[in-house]
Amino acid sequence: MEQKEAMISEIETREKEPLPEEPLEVLILKQSMEAWIKIPKSRKDHITLFEIKNILKSNKIIHGIHKDEVLKALIDRKDSFFLAAKGTRLLDHDAGIKECLFKNGEKALTVKRGETLSRLNFKENSAIATYLKTRDIFGKIVQQPLSAIQKEPVFRCGKGARIARDNLKVFAGRRGIPHISIEEKLYVFPIINVLEDADLRFGQIESFSNINISGILTGAYTVQAGKIKAKEIRGAEVEAMEDIIVEIGITDAKIRTQGSVYARYLHNSTIEAFGDVIIEHEILDSKVIISGKCRSQKSKIIASEISAKKGLSALGVGSDVTESCVISAGREDHLLIEDARITRAVKQARKELTKLEKEEAKLNDTIKVFFKKMVNLKLFYDSVKNKKDKIKHKIDQKKSHSEENKYLQAMRLMDDLGKKIESTIKFLKKLNIQKRSAEKKQTTIKTKIANIVPGVEKTIMNLEMDRTAFFEYAEKNQNIPDMEIKGKIVQGTVLKGVYSSLTAQKDYQNVKIYEQKKKGTPGEFEIVINDIVI
Secondary structure, eight states, X not given: OHHHHHHHHHHHHHHHSOOOOOOOEEEEETTTTEEEEEOOGGGTTSOOHHHHHHHHHHTTOOSSBOOHHHHHHHHHTTOSEEEEEEOEEOOOTTSOEEEESOOTTOTTOOBOTTOEEEEEEOOTTOOOOSEEEEEOTTSOEEEEEOOTTTOOOSXXXXXXXXXXXXXXEEEESSSBEEEEOTTOEEEEEOEEEESSOBSTTTOOOOSSOEEEEXXXXXXXXXXXXXXXXXXXXXXXXXXXXXXXXXXXXXESOEEEESSOEEEEEEESOEEEESSOEEEEEEEESOEEEESSOEEEEEEEEXXXXXXXXXXXXXXXXXXXXXXXXXXXESOOHHHHHHHHHHHHHHHHHTHHHHHHHHHXXXXXXXXXXXXXXXXXXXXXXXXXXHHHHHHHHHHHHOSOOOSHHHHHHHHHHHHHXXXXXXXXXXXXXXXXHHHHHHHHHHHHHHHHHHHHHHHHHHXXXXXXXXXXXXXXXXXXXXXXXXXXXXXXXXXXXXXXXSSOEEEOSSOEEEEEEEEEEOTTSTTOEEEEEEEOOO
């Protein structure tokens, strides 16, 4: 009895012991130019930044590692597979140097159609490089060969810019103001003045133009633009490459821009921006996710979600009668939105190709089944024919038909075997027709795949270049997890930094909020709320 109780106790102890955690994996891809982290499903909810950095270090990866804020954002997204480090391209002085003939922000810079925007200059006696000098994730300088498929375009053109036939320069395809986007695409924006409301009556505005609207921009059409100036924006969906300046306010709108947004008030709207968001009077029931700073120094933020990479300043946050606000500073939420958008675009670009590849694979399996059936039938045919030939040979060897019953049985068996042979031949012919039909369809699909693959690869390459540009932009720009509230913060407001968060347990007045390392606990952070010293 005592032995049985000891065994039960041992089993219970084993059950209580935690199972060993599955280790993280590092996958080195593309000739040591990328390091990807693979996280087991069982560990998605409890991976730390320290673990990621430690496993990269143990694999001797020292170059091109994402900064801590980006890695933390990728960990928080709970992906099972993400890029943690990427090698960089080095400037090769013997190859061509790209020269831009203008700068963003120059006043009254207008180019004419046909005017050169950018060009590739070569040193004397130099040739276009057939390799690319890079520094891999282990810190080594290597030469990566360039094939025709792998070679990235030197120039990237948006609307209004055209690349020359010799690929050595870009010229303006229309008159307007030149601009380089964050993805290093060249645009030319013509100026359009609308002396009334831009609504259904006015019609669709030419895409990628600098638009000055005397009245209200409404949601009649999706607007793609360079810079936008308007009296008011209501119910519109806007994508802009530069600043959006609104005289009065923004209501019921969805806005994405690579510039900043200026308005008196913001109501029931969503803004995603690479620049700042500056609101004079009030942010109400809105979502603002930006890579710049949110400035609402003369107004309150009410029932809204704000995530500003470079920090936030406001007169007040929250209200006693509305839902609590969620205020984040220093985080890479905007980068993750752009990254997810590109991932969806890549999936969409591959949608038709993936469908065709599945059809081809299915037909390939069908052809294999037909072939296997035909082989089995051929073996059956050979077996029956061999048996028939043996019986015929025995009949021919007999001099007389004295044993009439055996003779008749043999003849009937020969007839049966002959019918089986005939049936087998018909079935073989039928299978062969079906197999040829499947092969014909497969050939058609292969042709379609061959035709669309170059376009799909080009689209995906451009999307991946956009992704790289956005991550590089994030790496270059500082994360500032600071908030300054000169008025009241209402109890229940959620405050988030890069590594930690805090829910306000009481009302605060005139405070500065920032994130700092916890004393005595390495690797952990905390949100600190301090009074502003006036």
